[in-house]
Amino acid sequence: MRAKYVLNEVALGLWRNVTMTIAMIITMAVSLTMLGASVLLFWQVNNMREFFYDKIEVSIFLKSDVTEAQRTALDTALKEDPLVQEYDHESKEEAYEKFQTMFRDAPDLVNSVKPESLPEAFRVKLKNPEQYKDAYDKYIAYAGISEIVDQQRLLGKIFGILGALQKMALVIAIVQGAAALLLVANTIQVAAYSKRREVAVMKLVGAGNWFIQAPFVLEAVFAGLIGSIFSYAALVLAKIFLIDGSLKPLTELLTPVPWRNIHIMLPLLALAGGAVNAVTGWVTLRFYIRV
């Protein structure tokens, strides 16, 4: 009977103030969508980092007139270097084989390149790819080296873009989230004001505090939950139409975004939206309205 009363009050409250309810749900949905996108991007960047860091190499290309002594000196240095996890020597012939398989769809290109024109190289995997600079400084001084190329530098740009996108989404989520919280607080104030007579009587006759507060708090929680469902729907649409749709050429280059990640957003966002709104509602009642 009491649960029924509380739910009745919640429905009544939401309906009585329906424009505010909609505004609350929309801002909440936008904020949670951005939060979800931000978390997805964060996972994505981490995932890619792991994926590529496993494969990432520093290539030390040797000059074509490198001497045996220079090559041995470099080989010894790499073997004893604590920065290096493992390394491989790649002769001109091996480089040519690799080149052939890599560009097997372009036979003209393969035919135009001779094994001698590809440089000999050491492919080095560092223990910590972030320490590229140290490795570069150390080996550039060696004789017989034409160039040191770090793949991480290229990837760094992609990570940079994704990271920036993620931060942007997070900033939008926070700004929208602040707006949503203010709306929630305001809605609860309005709701409590419109029921001030009832609240006064309830306090007077000794209704429990939770019983007085529950309808207001649940209104806010309800808005948060509906908002999270909308934001989940938005993420699903983004997956279908953006990630697997118009942005497919781009996303194919990167690691895929699995459906599992999208689906887990529903409970996460529902929890975030519901909990944040519950706390906001409760704090509003406690410190502003003094119900």
Added chain:
Amino acid sequence: MISLERVTKTYPKASRPSLDDVSVSIEKGEFVFFIGPSGSGKSTFIKLLLREIQPTRGGIFVNGREVGAMRSWKIPNFRRSIGCVFQDFRLLPNRTAYENVAFALEVIGKSKAVARRVVPEVLELVGLGGKEHRYPHELSGGEQQRVAVARAFVNRPLILLADEPTGNLDPDTSIEIMRLLDRINRTGTTVVMVTHDSNIVNQMRRRVVEIDTGRIVRDQPRGVYG
């Protein structure tokens, strides 16, 4: 039943205390008038008993429990043992007489079945039999106050606090409300009534406690307004 021990209440920014070192004791089943001019501290007294406010100093005991020391989550339960009536009735305008009284039961967790049994009974007691389904605006002032009394009494409280219950009523209607409060008092309920209606005090001849500028200046059994 109720006792105040050297209670002082000073509101923030007030130049003098609303209640100044007040001690008074009320026995179970008593009917007590608190009289005095506006601003003498009568309403402060009611608010302290309900624990709407805390005393600055001193102890307030209701039913053997120290009200000031009560944990805040225990207050709702404590208030269920006190019924309250006010000058402005404080009825819910969008609910009928029946619903107003039933509301007080429902929000403290009583079932609709209990309300169906108890509410008509108490409305009959206050003399509103047959008017259960009228809205407050369809009732006279006296009738509205009867609804308020019914709401205060439906939970059979040990204490009934009445804050100028006749303040908005004409003399004849006031007398009727007083008869009603008297009848409730005879059921064993302690009644504390704040008023400055001299007529009523003089007619009832009950204990009178007079407060002036926060101090008790008179406490006499079977007193008059003076």
